[in-house]
Amino acid sequence: xxxxxxxxAVLCATLVPVVGQTLAxxxxxxxxxxxxxxxxxxxxxxxxxxVSADLGTxxxxxxxxxxxxxxxxxxxYPKFQKQLGKVANLWExxxxxxxNPLEGQPLAxxxxxxxxxLSYVTYERRxxxxxxxxx
Amino acid sequence: MKxxxxxxxxxxxxxxxxxxxxxxxxxxxxxxxxxxxxxxxIALGExxxxxxxxxxxxxxGCVSCHDPAMAFTDSPKRVSVGVNxxxxxxxxxxxxxxxxxxxxxWDGREPSLxxxxxxxxxxxxxxxxxxxxxxxxxxxxxxxxxxxxxxxxGKAGEQITxxxxxxxxxxxxxxxxxxxxxxxxYHYGGDPRALNDQERRGFDLxxxxxxxxxxxxxxxxxxxxxxxxxxxxxxxxxxxQDEIPPLASAFLEAKRRGxxxxxxxxxxxxxxxxxxxAVTDDISTVGAFKTPTLRNVARTAPYMxxxxxxxxxxxxxxxxLGGKSQESDRVNPYLSGGIRPLDLSEPEIDDLVAFLEALxxxxxxxxxxxxxxxxxxxDHEPSTVTAQLPEAGERDRSxxxxxxxxxxxxxxxxxxxxxxxxxxxxxxxxxxxx
Amino acid sequence: MAETNLLSPKPDxxxxxxxxxxxxxxxxxxxxxxxxxxxxxxxxHALGEHDYYLDLGEYWExxxxxxxYSFDHKGVHFVVLNSIxxxxxxxxxxxxxxDRMMTMAGLDNPEGSPFxxxxxxxxxxxxxxxKVAKTTPLVVLSHSPLQKIFRNWNFWxxxxxxxxxxxxxxxxxxxxxxxxxQIQYNQIGNISFNSAMATAWPWPYPETYAQAPSxxxxxxxxxxxxxxxxxxxxxxxxxxxxxxxxxxxxxxxNDNGNRVVAYNAATGQPEDQGFQPADARIPPQTHY
Numbered sequence: 070x071x072x073x074x075x076x077x078a079v080l081c082a083t084l085v086p087v088v089g090q091t092l093a094x095x096x097x098x099x100x101x102x103x104x105x106x107x108x109x110x111x112x113x114x115x116x117x118x119x120v121s122a123d124l125g126t127x128x129x130x131x132x133x134x135x136x137x138x139x140x141x142x143x144x145x146y147p148k149f150q151k152q153l154g155k156v157a158n159l160w161e162x163x164x165x166x167x168x169n170p171l172e173g174q175p176l177a178x179x180x181x182x183x184x185x186x187l188s189y190v191t192y193e194r195r196x197x198x199x200x201x202x203x204x
Numbered sequence: 205m206k207x208x209x210x211x212x213x214x215x216x217x218x219x220x221x222x223x224x225x226x227x228x229x230x231x232x233x234x235x236x237x238x239x240x241x242x243x244x245x246i247a248l249g250e251x252x253x254x255x256x257x258x259x260x261x262x263x264x265g266c267v268s269c270h271d272p273a274m275a276f277t278d279s280p281k282r283v284s285v286g287v288n289x290x291x292x293x294x295x296x297x298x299x300x301x302x303x304x305x306x307x308x309x310w311d312g313r314e315p316s317l318x319x320x321x322x323x324x325x326x327x328x329x330x331x332x333x334x335x336x337x338x339x340x341x342x343x344x345x346x347x348x349x350x351x352x353x354x355x356x357x358g359k360a361g362e363q364i365t366x367x368x369x370x371x372x373x374x375x376x377x378x379x380x381x382x383x384x385x386x387x388x389x390y391h392y393g394g395d396p397r398a399l400n401d402q403e404r405r406g407f408d409l410x411x412x413x414x415x416x417x418x419x420x421x422x423x424x425x426x427x428x429x430x431x432x433x434x435x436x437x438x439x440x441x442x443x444x445q446d447e448i449p450p451l452a453s454a455f456l457e458a459k460r461r462g463x464x465x466x467x468x469x470x471x472x473x474x475x476x477x478x479x480x481x482a483v484t485d486d487i488s489t490v491g492a493f494k495t496p497t498l499r500n501v502a503r504t505a506p507y508m509x510x511x512x513x514x515x516x517x518x519x520x521x522x523x524x525l526g527g528k529s530q531e532s533d534r535v536n537p538y539l540s541g542g543i544r545p546l547d548l549s550e551p552e553i554d555d556l557v558a559f560l561e562a563l564x565x566x567x568x569x570x571x572x573x574x575x576x577x578x579x580x581x582x583d584h585e586p587s588t589v590t591a592q593l594p595e596a597g598e599r600d601r602s603x604x605x606x607x608x609x610x611x612x613x614x615x616x617x618x619x620x621x622x623x624x625x626x627x628x629x630x631x632x633x634x635x636x637x638x
Numbered sequence: 639m640a641e642t643n644l645l646s647p648k649p650d651x652x653x654x655x656x657x658x659x660x661x662x663x664x665x666x667x668x669x670x671x672x673x674x675x676x677x678x679x680x681x682x683h684a685l686g687e688h689d690y691y692l693d694l695g696e697y698w699e700x701x702x703x704x705x706x707y708s709f710d711h712k713g714v715h716f717v718v719l720n721s722i723x724x725x726x727x728x729x730x731x732x733x734x735x736x737d738r739m740m741t742m743a744g745l746d747n748p749e750g751s752p753f754x755x756x757x758x759x760x761x762x763x764x765x766x767x768x769k770v771a772k773t774t775p776l777v778v779l780s781h782s783p784l785q786k787i788f789r790n791w792n793f794w795x796x797x798x799x800x801x802x803x804x805x806x807x808x809x810x811x812x813x814x815x816x817x818x819x820q821i822q823y824n825q826i827g828n829i830s831f832n833s834a835m836a837t838a839w840p841w842p843y844p845e846t847y848a849q850a851p852s853x854x855x856x857x858x859x860x861x862x863x864x865x866x867x868x869x870x871x872x873x874x875x876x877x878x879x880x881x882x883x884x885x886x887x888x889x890x891x892n893d894n895g896n897r898v899v900a901y902n903a904a905t906g907q908p909e910d911q912g913f914q915p916a917d918a919r920i921p922p923q924t925h926y
Contacts, residue, residue: 120747136847139844149424153413153417175412192321193848195849197848452644486890537676620743
């Protein structure tokens with residue numbers, strides 16, 4: 070099995086230069102910086118949503134209970150959430166908060182605003198080890 | 205009849221260790237280490253549960269307010285009726301699945317099934333006995349009881365106390381377990397057809413917009429439909445809210461002087477509304493009552509601790525109004541924090557009620573006809589059924605065996621459950637007279 | 639309000655720890671006072687940042703009274719401080735009062751500024767305390783903690799040490815504060831510190847923010863709420879017993895066991911009467 074894989078790998082490595090393309094996973098420092106900046110832009114959009122009342126209808130903002138997104142524990146998801154009655158993803162819990170304390174309409178999982186919120190929340194917990202299921 | 209009941213008991217044994225395989229949607233039944241389940245003890249507890257001699261008039265037993273034919277409640281009574289037609293202040297909660305509760309009674313004033321049953325015998329508006337002595341005299345002298353206590357506990361005469369009686373009743377109650385509702389088959393059993401469209405919409409409301417799940421808890425692999433906590437949801441106390449300050453201090457004073465909480469709350473309608481406060485003296489629990497299970501709730505009308513709401517629809521409207529039954533009512537200032545208007549539309553209310561009606565276990569599916577068919581929902585199947593013809597309205601999604609259990613018709617219990625979690629059957633209330 | 643009206647024994651008075659408004663608006667202060675109006679007790683107010691940074695406390699003063707003051711009750715000297723002042727240049731840099739208010743209202747807003755009691759008020763405090771015997775029990779109410787716990791969220795008073803120095807000569811000093819929406823307690827010299835719960839919403843303990851160091855007093859046994867989702871978590875009121883000249887706080891907690899944090903004369907510090915010993919604490923969380 071191992072030998073076979075190695076052969077395949079060698080074949081690829083020798084074939085690619087022949088057709089004159091760069092490796093698919095090659096990237097430059099400039100790429101890294103640009104992508105990181107793109108992520109930070111989205112995280113900053115999330116921060117703006119976090120402190121604004123725009124997600125709800127009653128003036129409440131996420132940051133009122135979660136300054137710096139503290140106590141959101143993105144590293145513990147998925148986990149059981151009593152409010153949701155099941156093991157849930159963080160975005161589902163975000164929607165619970167939007168519905169309840171904020172009295173707003175929930176967002177689709179792939180709504181750019183949800184992506185922004187999750188980007189911000191996760192950024193504030195960067196460096197913390199994953200601990201799924203923890204309470 | 206007795207013969208068939210004992211077959212039921214054997215079926216339990218054949219099926220294996222009691223409680224080993226809880227029905228769909230429920231966890232194993234917790235059994236305290238100092239009161240293990242045995243078939244003999246269960247049978248003894250069942251007998252005591254049905255014995256009306258153990259009251260002041262010989263007319264009231266546990267079964268009077270926890271009638272197997274009414275999902276172990278006294279539906280449709282608003283509040284329970286004890287000796288001499290005296291009424292209490294509270295609606296009888298079902299005994300079914302009470303084994304999972306972390307406290308007993310609406311205000312949780314007893315921590316365990318073992319001790320809970322001591323109180324109704326001697327409450328003046330329930331069993332009406334002055335004390336437990338007459339009851340003990342009966343069980344100590346009755347030859348059948350004496351034999352049973354000897355068999356179960358190796359005890360006789362004055363060795364038989366309320367402790368043994370409470371343990372036996374608790375053991376019987378731990379067999380009154382029912383899950384496997386259409387909801388369970390849909391949510392845990394992988395059967396997408398077990399709920400119809402309207403019930404599924406109701407489930408979504410239950411989890412989200414209506415926020416029922418906040419207190420009536422559902423988990424990943426089980427649903428007790430209770431948080432075992434106490435909440436002031438604006439029932440009863442709304443009407444006397446301005447009287448609470450003097451009531452609360454008078455109650456504390458009476459309690460300090462030795463008043464019995466059990467007797468006071470069941471005989472004084474206003475003191476009853478103090479709820480959990482009467483037990484804890486904790487001001488933050490004024491007007492708070494235990495979250496009841498919602499299993500089989502369609503069979504246990506009327507609702508709330510005082511039976512003041514006649515239908516599930518009225519209950520949903522109460523919550524939809526943010527903790528009051530009428531628009532013109534005023535919510536009490538002790539209301540629990542999470543209770544606020546839900547903004548459910550009329551069709552949404554119908555959907556939610558439909559979902560609640562899908563929480564009925566097969567054992568109780570045909571007890572009484574309470575369902576009103578909502579309008580505007582094509583795929584709703586009328587579920588009006590009768591006790592005599594359990595199959596008539598049986599939904600095709602039921603996994604109930606096609607043939608009726610032997611004895612079910614004779615017992616006039618629509619779903620005997622002998623094959624199931626209620627192995628001792630739902631004995632007809634009159635069986636113990638023979 | 640309704641619950642505190644039921645208290646038995648009746649409290650002599652109520653201390654309100656500040657932030658009756660959210661954005662300092664007149665209608666918010668009016669509304670808050672209306673909500674408090676059922677209280678059957680005399681109420682002493684402290685000023686919070688949410689009351690202050692729109693009009694610098696003008697309407698609050700008009701409706702409620704002076705921003706700092708003292709009084710005596712049954713042999714205890716009570717001092718109420720405005721601890722949420724800050725630098726003049728920060729106050730004056732905003733284009734509009736609402737910009738200033740909105741910035742200070744965001745707990746985690748990096749554009750905020752540290753709270754302080756300030757020179758003028760400390761001088762007033764010095765003169766006020768000069769009249770009081772050192773054996774008199776002293777109770778100080780402020781909005782922010784008169785100690786330094788976490789600067790990012792202003793769980794902090796910039797001149798805390800200087801205020802503490804003025805309190806230090808007294809035999810029995812208890813500082814009560816709001817702002818933090820959680821149980822905190824501490825002992826620094828003769829001074830006991832105890833926080834009050836909020837009437838608004840919960841706040842996390844600072845250490846749940848991973849990106850900045852915090853200094854929750856090691857004495858504090860945190861609330862059993864590492865992952866709170868009760869909307870009423872950390873909200874409520876405390877019954878404070880000052881009979882001994884030191885405070886004992888009876889915390890009424892939503893969906894959590896009630897707690898009592900009282901000064902222990904034997905150890906010379908406030909302690910939780912149930913959970914203080916390490917082996918009495920509740921690991922892990924028993925709720926979600």
